[in-house]
Amino acid sequence: MKRNRAVVAGGSIAGKLAARALSEYFNEVIIIEKDKDADSITNRKGVPQSVHGHVLLKSGEEILEEFFPGIIQELSQKGARKSDFAGDLLWSHHGSQKVRFDSNVFISQQSRPLLEKQIQKRLEKVSNIHFRFGCIVKNILMDKNEVKRVVFEDEEGLITELSTDLIIDASGAAALHNQWLRGLGFGVPPKTEVKVNLFYASMVYKGFSPGSIDWHSLLAYPNPPEIDRGGTISPIEGNRMLVTLIGYGTKNIPNDLDSFMQYAKTLKQPDFYKVIKNEIPCSEDIEVYRFPALRRYHFEKLKDFPSGLLVLGDAACRIDPVFAQGMSLAAMEAKALKELLMMQTTKKRLTKSYYEKVGKILEIPWLIALTEDFRFRTTSGRKPIGLPILQWFVKKVVAASAYNEDVYTQFIQVLHLKKHPVTLANPYILAKVFKDSK
Numbered sequence: 001m002k003r004n005r006a007v008v009a010g011g012s013i014a015g016k017l018a019a020r021a022l023s024e025y026f027n028e029v030i031i032i033e034k035d036k037d038a039d040s041i042t043n044r045k046g047v048p049q050s051v052h053g054h055v056l057l058k059s060g061e062e063i064l065e066e067f068f069p070g071i072i073q074e075l076s077q078k079g080a081r082k083s084d085f086a087g088d089l090l091w092s093h094h095g096s097q098k099v100r101f102d103s104n105v106f107i108s109q110q111s112r113p114l115l116e117k118q119i120q121k122r123l124e125k126v127s128n129i130h131f132r133f134g135c136i137v138k139n140i141l142m143d144k145n146e147v148k149r150v151v152f153e154d155e156e157g158l159i160t161e162l163s164t165d166l167i168i169d170a171s172g173a174a175a176l177h178n179q180w181l182r183g184l185g186f187g188v189p190p191k192t193e194v195k196v197n198l199f200y201a202s203m204v205y206k207g208f209s210p211g212s213i214d215w216h217s218l219l220a221y222p223n224p225p226e227i228d229r230g231g232t233i234s235p236i237e238g239n240r241m242l243v244t245l246i247g248y249g250t251k252n253i254p255n256d257l258d259s260f261m262q263y264a265k266t267l268k269q270p271d272f273y274k275v276i277k278n279e280i281p282c283s284e285d286i287e288v289y290r291f292p293a294l295r296r297y298h299f300e301k302l303k304d305f306p307s308g309l310l311v312l313g314d315a316a317c318r319i320d321p322v323f324a325q326g327m328s329l330a331a332m333e334a335k336a337l338k339e340l341l342m343m344q345t346t347k348k349r350l351t352k353s354y355y356e357k358v359g360k361i362l363e364i365p366w367l368i369a370l371t372e373d374f375r376f377r378t379t380s381g382r383k384p385i386g387l388p389i390l391q392w393f394v395k396k397v398v399a400a401s402a403y404n405e406d407v408y409t410q411f412i413q414v415l416h417l418k419k420h421p422v423t424l425a426n427p428y429i430l431a432k433v434f435k436d437s438k
């Protein structure tokens with residue numbers, strides 16, 4: 001039997017995927033989004049990071065395709081570029097260049113706004129999903145420890161109270177659940193924060209001159225602790241290239257074309273500067289995004305929590321964006337939610353089981369990100385147990401994946417959150433990592 005209504009606060013990636021999962025189990029799903037609806041494919045104020053490159057990992061892509069069959073093909077028809085992850089990517093990683101070969105792991109490369117718009121188009125075809133754009137979710141109300149109503153304000157300033165059986169917090173960095181929980185007299189969930197002071201600075205270029213490159217994307221990952229800066233070049237629809245510079249703990253953030261080029265020149269990956277120096281950007285401004293810290297809430301540790309309040313996506317955990325995990329984690333959480341709804345349990349049980357699942361989903365990606373981020377001298381926070389050994393082993397795997405296709409293939413599966421990192425320790429891969437070690 002279907003429940004009556006679910007409300008989703010925030011209509012971005014996590015909110016949209018959650019709505020799709022909910023739509024099969026509720027008579028009505030309402031997405032309340034503070035941004036207005038845009039006709040065109042454009043960056044939104046509520047998602048300031050959307051101007052920067054957004055890679056969709058295989059784990060996320062597969063869930064997206066499961067939720068919206070044919071969507072990857074639709075993206076390709078809109079100009080997304082299909083790329084072989086090992087063959088079409090020029091990747092310098094901790095100072096070594098990865099071997100390039102046909103891995104048959106294909107990713108779809110497009111801008112974040114195109115991806116989101118395409119998902120929205122598919123949601124608009126689901127008859128019981130409704131959008132309320134230009135509306136701000138203000139609060140939730142409870143009765144006997146259960147979420148009962150959501151309060152929101154529309155563009156005219158009209159406040160509405162809507163009854164609901166479930167509320168999803170998909171508000172991203174805003175993490176609305178904090179203020180709601182405080183208001184309801186619950187403690188704020190325990191959180192872990194790790195400061196990285198990362199920045200992204202991006203410009204869009206027209207497609208590069210024909211024959212100037214033999215790759216689709218370039219990734220110049222830093223080589224910490226000495227080198228804390230890097231950059232990416234990746235294709236987006238409209239035959240354009242998105243060029244991004246990054247830096248950890250860096251104070252000198254490029255803010256004009258001159259400083260952008262100067263910074264690019266300092267990258268140790270020589271192709272990066274060489275390829276952009278003669279090209280002309282088509283964006284006028286440099287878009288900068290500062291990412292001060294990774295933040296993870298531990299809902300699974302809470303004993304007392306309102307039944308029917310579920311947190312998805314960045315509102316639950318913001319991971320270092322360099323590892324491109326955020327959208328895929330949101331997809332995994334939406335899939336977990338769908339699987340739990342299928343079981344038709346009580347709201348209380350659903351809430352508890354959901355957070356147990358989220359805790360497990362986040363465990364490995366969080367560890368992957370911290371293992372790398374603590375290589376930078378400027379990172380601060382609580383270090384994971386066994387960090388030196390993890391860092392040592394990953395460095396060996398990275399070194400071997402510069403020349404060994406089997407090691408790199410396995411590493412790709414881990415990075416795309418398709419396989420557990422323990423698979424890198426299987427005897428065959430270990431032998432390659434250590435015996436061939438140069």
Ligand SMILES: Cc1cc2nc3c(=O)[nH]c(=O)nc-3n(C[C@H](O)[C@H](O)[C@H](O)COP(=O)(O)OP(=O)(O)OC[C@H]3O[C@@H](n4cnc5c(N)ncnc54)[C@H](O)[C@@H]3O)c2cc1C
Nearest residue numbers: 010012014034046049054055137172313314321324326327
């Ligand atoms: C620079 C950068 C690069 C990144 N690159 C990648 C990448 O390559 N791959 C990847 O997978 N991830 C990447 N990420 C992470 C990714 O952007 C996030 O994980 C993802 O957007 C999370 O989606 P979300 O829906 O949880 O939150 P968001 O996308 O941040 O959306 C939150 C939504 O909530 C709405 N909202 C907020 N408050 C309210 C309110 N009170 N009422 C109504 N609506 C509200 C906002 O308007 C917005 O639409 C990157 C992040 C950054 C910062």
